[in-house]
Amino acid sequence: MSTVQSLWQQRYRQADDYAPALANPVIEALLGHRSVRQYLDTPLPEGTLETLLAAAQSASSSSNLQAWSLLAVQDPARKARLATLANDQQHIRQAPLFLVWLADFSRAQRIADVQGLELEVPALLDSLLVGSLDAALAAQNAVVAAESLGLGTVYIGALRNNLQAVIDELQLPPLVFPVFGLVVGHPDPARPAAIKPRLPQPVVLHCETYTIADDEQQRISGYEALAGAFAREQGQTTPSWSEQVLNRLKSIEALHGRERIAETLRGQKLALR
Ligand SMILES: Cc1cc2nc3c(=O)[nH]c(=O)nc-3n(C[C@H](O)[C@H](O)[C@H](O)COP(=O)(O)O)c2cc1C
Structure with a gap:
């Protein structure tokens, strides 16, 4: 075979x-993807962040607005605080690098500020899609690059569970939204993912x-x-896949705080209409 x-x-x-x-x-490489949730604390090779960022920036971008930014967290104390906010996920603490992918219209607004302009479009729901799609495409390029280097990754959507606290921790200005996190590290060979x-x-x-x-x-x-x-x-006893889908989607209780996102987004001056 x-x-x-x-x-x-x-x-x-x-x-x-x-x-x-x-x-x-x-x-x-694409077919071999797997999320990794067990890491060594070994540092990443020099140049890893820059290489992943170059791969990410090579992704397509809606109207070439490049309406996203990358926030790299390596400080163990800050990683630990973010881990706690994101449903206490241990792999965020374990791995050396935690990337936060941001939909970001604040850079465009700073360009507009020079001309004394207030941008109208970033506040629209479509702009949230534009920035989030750009960030997701960029992140997936970084995932593929990381895996090609023998590194492991796992996305962290739970970063949105306590959105306001994450915004405060990372000191995100208005017009910036953390779409998700991404753990990057050396997979623990003793506990491989499948x-x-x-x-x-x-x-x-x-x-x-x-x-x-x-x-x-x-x-x-x-x-x-x-x-x-x-x-x-994998040694897991999980409900059937359909049950998992229903458990996740049937009631907002399964959202662990994400049901409040609309409110927090409005505070960031995003998705106002
Ligand atoms: C946007 C997004 C958010 C995710 N959030 C989490 C998360 O918070 N914690 C986690 O352990 N896995 C998370 N995952 C990983 C998924 O659980 C995983 O991709 C899925 O179960 C399929 O497994 P695979 O990636 O190993 O193929 C996330 C994946 C995506 C795409």
Whole structure:
């Protein structure tokens, strides 16, 4: 079995009917992704931050506004405080680098300030999307670069659980929003992460128009069986995938504070209309 076929198999855990026709080192790197939650405290090689940033800045940017910034946290005390705010996630403390990806219109406003202008557009919801999309595309480029260097990463959406406290900790000015965090470090080889299976392609792919397949629920059940097997292999006892989806989406109690984001965003002068 080729490398890409083996990765494909781990990603979908289905019989060989999805054997990919196309393969190269980039595809292999992408298919081999896994989030890492166990790190060594070994420092990162010199130049890592700058390399990840160059990869990130190479991503596309809406209207080339480059409406995002990167905030790098390495101070152990600040990392620990952010870990506590983000649902007490230990890997934030463990790894040497914590990156906070910011949607950032404050730089544009500073350019406008020189001309005495008050920008109208950053306050719109679409601008929050523009800045957040830019930040996400940039971050994912950094993830791929980090993994290609043998480093591990995990996104931290829980950074939005206590949004105002994070804004205060990082001293973020108006028109700046922390979209998510990203832990970067050397994976602990004693506790390696595995490739997590994904939904079968026919459940995700629509051709020409949005068409719900007759066997969608059956295929989802099939996926749950393999996702359950994966969890057991990892020593986890988790509810089924559908249960996890419902638990996360059925009530705002599952949001751990994120339901207050709209209010905090207004304080940052974002998403006003
Ligand atoms: C925007 C975003 C936020 C996330 N937030 C967290 C988080 O706070 N903590 C965590 O352990 N994983 C977090 N994750 C990682 C997901 O749980 C993970 O990507 C998903 O379970 C699939 O696993 P994989 O990345 O290993 O394939 C986040 C992922 C994304 C894309």
